[in-house]
Amino acid sequence: KQEVTQIPAALSVPEGENLVLNCSFTDSAIYNLQWFRQDPGKGLTSLLLIQSSQREQTSGRLNASLDKSSGRSTLYIAASQPGDSATYLCAVRPGTGGGADGLTFGKGTHLIIQP
Amino acid sequence: EPEVTQTPSHQVTQMGQEVILRCVPISNHLYFYWYRQILGQKVEFLVSFYNNEISEKSEIFDDQFSVERPDGSNFTLKIRSTKLEDSAMYFCASRPFGTYGYTFGSGTRLTVV
Numbered sequence: 001k002q003e004v005t006q007i008p009a010a011l012s013v014p015e016g017e018n019l020v021l022n023c024s025f026t027d028s029a030i031y032n033l034q035w036f037r038q039d040p041g042k043g044l045t046s047l048l049l050i051q052s053s054q055r056e057q058t059s060g061r062l063n064a065s066l067d068k069s070s071g072r073s074t075l076y077i078a079a080s081q082p083g084d085s086a087t088y089l090c091a092v093r094p095g096t097g098g099g100a101d102g103l104t105f106g107k108g109t110h111l112i113i114q115p
Numbered sequence: 116e117p118e119v120t121q122t123p124s125h126q127v128t129q130m131g132q133e134v135i136l137r138c139v140p141i142s143n144h145l146y147f148y149w150y151r152q153i154l155g156q157k158v159e160f161l162v163s164f165y166n167n168e169i170s171e172k173s174e175i176f177d178d179q180f181s182v183e184r185p186d187g188s189n190f191t192l193k194i195r196s197t198k199l200e201d202s203a204m205y206f207c208a209s210r211p212f213g214t215y216g217y218t219f220g221s222g223t224r225l226t227v228v
Contacts, residue, residue, distance in 0.1 A: 034216045043121075043206060043221035044158070051214055089158065100171045102148065102160030103217065 002027045006090055006106035014114050015082055021075040021109045023090030028071050031095040035064050035075050038087045038108065047088075048075070052095060080113045087111070117141040119220035121207050127226045128197050136192045136223045138207030147190045148208040148217070149182065151175070158206065164190065197227045 003026045013019055023033070032051045036044040048057045048064040050073065056065040063076040077084060087110045091103040120139040128134045140147050149161040162172045164182055181193045190209075194201055207220040 032214065032216070036219070041224075044208075044219040046216050046218065049216035091158070101146070102163055102171055102173065103150075103158075104160070105158040107157045 002092060002094065002104040004090060004092060004104050004106035006088075006109050008109060009107065010110040010112075012112040012114060013080060015080060017080050018076070018078050019080055019111075021077070021088050021090075021111070023073040023075070023106055025071045025073075025092050025104075027094075028068050029095045030068065031093040031101070033064075033066055033073050033090065033092050034103070035062075035073075036089040036091065038089055040087075044089065077111075082113045082115045085111055085113045117218070119207055119209055119218050121205075121220035121223050123223060124221070125224045125226070127228060130199060130227055131196050134194050134197055134225065136194075136205050136207075136225070138190045138192075138220055139188050140190055140207065140209035141211075141218055142188070144209035144211050144218070146170075146210045146212075147182075147184070148210075149192045150206040150208060150219075151203040152206065152222075153200075153203045161192070194225075197225075199227050201225060202227045 005024050007022045030052050034049045035047040038044050050057050050066040061078040066073045087108040089108045090106045122137045147164040150158050152158045160173050162176045163170045179195050183191050204222045204224050206222045208217045210217045
């Protein structure tokens with residue numbers, strides 16, 4: 001059974017710092033990996049999607065990498081801003097096929113950017 | 116940008132009552148999902164739906180749950196006899212065919228009292 005772990009569980013940093021959020025998964029047979037942002041009491045906003053054949057994806061100040069063989073992904077946030085404060089979730093889609101494509105989520109990293 | 120729309124945003128129901136949560140997926144998407152998030156816990160997969168039938172369901176999705184796509188736009192989750200432990204945020208999601216990612220709705224917060 002796939003397990004997704006995110007470290008750290010919480011992080012508080014001053015505005016302007018670059019930071020790295022970590023995600024690890026136990027079964028490397030994934031189809032893709034998606035990073036989401038969740039604001040308190042709100043839905044999930046997709047940030048980046050990395051296919052299993054890709055090594056990284058970039059969107060603005062965000063960069064996500066994937067090392068499928070070691071079961072790891074990182075989300076790099078450059079020049080952090082108070083508006084980046086949220087919970088960041090990592091989710092993997094299984095690569096087993098046969099219609100099984102439910103995502104497995106980590107518990108998230110709760111990020112606070114201090115002004 | 117197209118959105119997944121969920122209604123209602125909040126619902127309070129008494130234990131043992133039936134509840135229906137509604138979702139309008141993005142119009143050209145073919146795969147539909149329900150997830151739930153109990154307060155303070157992980158987002159958990161419930162069920163996926165494709166071509167008018169369930170393609171996968173988790174252990175959570177027991178006989179108390181059912182899904183339906185009654186017309187060309189709506190996708191519903193029904194809980195037949197709600198329990199206190201069904202209290203959670205329920206998210207609907209959809210995706211198109213191929214390698215694309217998921218789009219999630221803003222959720223329905225269900226409180227069972």
